[in-house]
Amino acid sequence: SHHNPLKKSNYSGRGMTLEQDIDETNTYYLHQGVAVIHKKPTPIQVVHVDYPKRSAAVIREAYYKQASTTDYNGVFQGAYIDFEAKETRNKTSFPLKNVHEHQIEHMRQVLTQSGICFFLIRFQPADEVYLLEAHHVIKYYDEQQRKSIPKKDIEQYGHTVKTGLHPRIDFLKTVKQLYF
């Protein structure tokens, strides 16, 4: 998220966050005519705006709001695509503390409408990206005892996403294998 981006510090030293890599991937998909997927703007509660003469309105007081849905959505060959990107410095599990109730609720609603819905999870230490379908995350979330998903479970139920330069994180290749 914009508040506290976890920087990736891998061998290549590019220092890109997962969201930056996904944004570049989506730009690649868009330019290649593969899919139309955008990051949703960060929701901001505007409290006070100045309207100076002869120049643009200036927002002088505003606050970040918690997102009520997921990070990304769009369309791929007619199908609705909706996902959340998360990265962790953790080596052995994906903590669920940063997954909010309303995001889970949104994912339930999307699945009810037959949308394609998943998490992209990057384990920073190993520099690995997994696609984990939403229904798995929902299951772990609903088991109240669970505070995290073990990495070995993500390796078992999730799908490794191919990473590279163009595109950086080829998640639609995985989506195609799973859903088409």
Added chain:
Amino acid sequence: SHHNPLKKSNYSGRGMTLEQDIDETNTYYLHQGVAVIHKKPTPIQVVHVDYPKRSAAVIREAYYKQASTTDYNGVFQGAYIDFEAKETRNKTSFPLKNVHEHQIEHMRQVLTQSGICFFLIRFQPADEVYLLEAHHVIKYYDEQQRKSIPKKDIEQYGHTVKTGLHPRIDFLKTVKQLYF
């Protein structure tokens, strides 16, 4: 848009903008399990943020950015839905001056991906709402001479959307008739 909302002043005196009516419609659809459609947050360029101790971050300088896509998107029975809401005080035509090049470009991309894409246009004087499929608007936009779409053409090529209380603007009924 948020900058200059055109207020509706109809017999009922509710004074709702088209976007407010659509937001309520989408909430109705969501609660009824009909569809998952949300308005995208207004994109804002944040320039300066204060981080006071023991309270939330305050944005102290920020600017509205022009939206690069459309107002609304989501999923309805597996299908990707994407649309722009516009209202006009004009009686006889829909002015194209508020339709931006990048919105048209986005709509072309969505159609290429087989998404369902349209405008919801309210003529305030008559209090009528039409669904006009994106390809029609693109055609008028590409005819350089055109500064507006005559209302009679919208009556011919578009589709009247049923309005009421619950939901206020039942555009998915029209979508269903056209695409399902």
